[in-house]
Amino acid sequence: MDLGASGEEGQNWLLLFDKMAKKETGASDVRIDSVVITPWKALLTHVTCGVGLGVAFHAAHNFYSINLIQNPAKTLRLIWVIEAPVVILLYSLFRHRPNQCSYLKAVVRGLLALPAGAVVNALGAIALGSPMIQNFNRTLHWSLLMSVLTCVPTASVFGSSWADWHRIFAHTKPSGPVEYMICLPAHGAVIGAWFGAWPMPLDWERPWQDWPVCVSYGALAGYCVGMAAAFGFVCFGNNRRHVKGD
């Protein structure tokens, strides 16, 4: 989780644009054993994910008349319940080695990763100081949502392949469009959540300062930025350049 790497990301962006201008596109890294990603597909995936979030918010507001500020737990639940199938079904399409792994298996992997990722996210949040026992429901649903945004896509695509997880999350060295599409939004969500925690101690006495409202907003915003960045990478950079991590 490269907190604070956004600055360098920015720099790399510039470099990327330079490269792109030179039209140095190389398809060498697109692996045989993965689905070929065209920018269109990437865009469609990201837009669908975004629309999923939008639908979730819309449903929360109009059908259940709840919102994140007043009923964080319920709203978060609604969001992850709507977003999870979208993400799992979509990313399972891009599963690694499609010949050896059926679509159904990828979906199941994604479903299994949901609680596991939630545990990891909850642990991270607790380490950073989120309340443990109070607001248990909120923490639960927040971490499930975070899991949907971070771990579930990876699990759907790569399953339990440690090497791939390691490359994406520890090294932060994604290669190939699918990995950009997984890695950047996930990091965006985590970094966004980290920054989202900043306003919490302020004494503005606003309801959205409660755990985990602003953290969720930060995570979602980061996720969207990450998706946009990933789309950029997919569009312009089928090259070997990767985000230099830590």
Added chain:
Amino acid sequence: MGEKWGWRKWGFMVFFGIMLLHITAILLFTRGFLLTRTELSQYSQCSDVSESPCLSPEYQNPELNEEEDDSDDEHCCRHHHRNQNQTVNPDIQAQSCWTKPAVDRIVIIILDALRFDFVAPSSFFEERKPWMDKLPVLHKLASKPGLAAKIFKAIADPPTTSLQRLKGLTTGGLPTFIDVGNSFGAPAIIEDNLIYQLAQNGKRVVMMGDDTWVQLFPHHFHTSYPFPSFNVKDLHTVDNGCIEHLVPALYKQDWDVLIAHFLGVDHAGHILGVDSLLMTEKLEQYNGVLENVVEVLESMSGPGGLHENTMLLVMGDHGQTINGDHGGGSAEEVETALFALSLKNSSSSLPCEFESSSCQLEKEKKRISISSIYQLDFAATVSALLGLPIPFGSIGRVDPELYGLAAGTGEPRILGLNDRSDSGFEEWMKSYVNVLCINSWQVKRYMDAYSASSTIGFSQKDLLHVSELYTRAQEMWSQNIKSSLLCNTKSCNTLSSAIMNQIDAYSDFLATVAGLARSKWTEFNIRIMSIGLCLMVASLFTHVYAIKRLDNLFGLYFTHPGNSGISFMAVFAYTIVLIRASSFLSNSYILEEGKVASFLLATTGILQLQYAIVKKKMVLEGLAFILLVPMLKLGIELGQAKQAVNSLFLKFQPSWTLGILRDSQVLMHVVEIMPLLGLILLACMLYKCILCGALKGILKYVVSGTIFNYVLIALIWASDSDLLSLPMVLEAFKGNLIPRIVYASSLLQLLSLAIFQILSRETGSGQEESTVYKALAMLSSWSSTVILLSGKQGPLVALSSVIAGWCVIKLTRFKQDSDSCCTEDSSFYSFPVVQWSLLATSLFFCTGHWCAFDGLRYAAAFIGFDEFNLIRQAVLLALDTFGFSHILPILGLPLLVALLHSRRKAKQGNNLFPIQLCQVYLMYGLIMAVSVTFTILCVTIQRRHLMVWGLFAPKFVFDVVGLILSDFFICLASLYYLV
């Protein structure tokens, strides 16, 4: 540079120089920032009133007015000045000085740290707490019809420490922050004050209770029964002394004002907090005392009785938080109570125009109304009640309700107008408006004198505004007098409203002055402050320069291949330092500083874990470190729970933790045993160190001494707990003997280490290893005292800090191993050093401290000692406050370098160790200095902030003391570790 001098000398010179720079900068800044209010040495005199445009006492007397009915016009204010000297009868002036006395005697009973909800009926609050309604006698009196008794909510001004409040109560001014430092050795008040005026005007004052009074007013009391007040554990000496002397004194004639200052509630709060049996018992005891007092007073309040015209005031000097702390500006600390009872037998209540009160029907339909009063107004009101000159520096106003309680009932009786309360009220209004006139004139006089004597007091605009208000009120007054005098012959309706307007005008003026004084009292000397700030920034550059210099020197020894760019980790470390430092610009982040530190610490931990996962090594250490942080955070939250409902500091209450701890018997036992287990573990670790045989000579004995100390500490705690029900033998340990033995043996250990240091002159090889052992011995010899002082949480905190420190070292070491190209210059060390300092900050909050004066654990200063000795107790308090967070981390820092370096050393022949040690200390100092610089900057920017005295100034003081202490210990460490 270092080679020539020897590193020890070089290091010491540099660190000493930086310390001097810091001290100079801080002294300069403090001089500009914490300036005391200029105390004027002028005193109010009886004769001064002739300079005022108001009526002097003989005119206030209605009987005289009636006699002089026809010639009144000549005496209206325009001629007043000229005629004054001829008309004043010295006899009259002697008995009534500025105003006509409304009461003859006053009994002031001060209950230290009296919360408002101790006095007010519980029906005023949402919830009935166990400590409420424990003083029913006051409710009974306040609700009794026909009795002039009333409960006030008294609002104090911060700082809410006893000394400041007593000073504020008696001078009627706003004591400033710097006086807090004097709270330990209370100096006599040199400003004009109520007690001085009492003594000067022939009133005899009897004082009993808290000996702070005698220190404040050494020569003013007719009789005094002072009792020592500073031993927090002592609940009864002062109170019993008071009780012993109070009731007998009430029968005596030889006093005019009686002051009894009870301390039990304050001390009970400090020991166990508000919600404790001790507190309830104390309050019930006070209820009995007050019942007694009221009974005696009422029995003699008949016509011609000793207490015919006596007033009883029961008041607190400040409030306290649920936890029993006070000093800051939160509502709980500021709100205290004042109960007033006038024994004059008549009833008249003020009309609602004056009542800022909230009335509440009691269950039995008894009406109790509660008004609020500012403590600022106390001196002026009591002076007016007794007819004394108002102290020169008082900026309070005579409170209408408190004054009315006694004074309003006086006039009708003299005039024989008992039957018509309306005209009685009118008379009261007349006298009150005159008192306000004198009051306003006195305040205006003070403002003028103050602005004349100090150049940067109030801004010209504000002064102009105040003068305008005063002039307007005064013009009204001169017109008003005429109508007032006309009205003596035949009653008229317009009078009442005219006087009302007049009172409003004066009140407006006085409120403006008080507001102005509150907002602008302290005179910041911006120039000195900015010089201090600049010096501080200069010290930062010195740090950076020294680090760079060492870096260059380092580069000479072995040229690192290529990678001279600053690594991501270093940049991240600097960013974290800057984030933390900038967070001080907001008051919210200062309140949550502990959590911010642990948040950042966890972030660094997560980064390191990620790194460990990359290298597929040390994942366990990384995880352990990350899991440790929530533990620390739990400690911080528990510490905050200690601050308790103090709303300023707490957003949510981790009641679940406390609830569990209280309810479950098993958990109680666990809580009892945990510290002992922790101690045993620590001792085992030390024992293992001895066993492994590397500790040589005197170091071995020092470390075994620490084990011995741990055993002693365990004995103390075991004898304290009921759980273990140890034999009576342990009773002997309950006293102060063991703590003193621990202190003494710690001192001995340090001394022997110093001697060892002087005797042994080893150089060259094995320096890292010997440093490790020296650091171990040093840490262990400090640890026993620090653990003893910080109480039962001590061993656990010590254990977690050991584990955390070990994780930091381990993780850094492994990074060093894996990045073979990595150079060991400043950029390499910056990350672990930042982690180290974040850990230290977290430990400060984890041990139950926070940056406010109520965050000091005063009880720690009395472990092993009962009597108060300024230096001794201050040292113990400092050890408790800064032990875990400043002293131990600094002394332990060489471990980081030595353990990291010992690996590298095998490869390099050069002796780089001292350079790195210097560098690491410089970096640590830099991190501290950066945050202090930002605190200072923030204090400068926010100096007009609402919470400057409640929040920013304490934070500033804590930071500054911490910085100087760190500098000092870095100097010592450089002497000790550098060869």
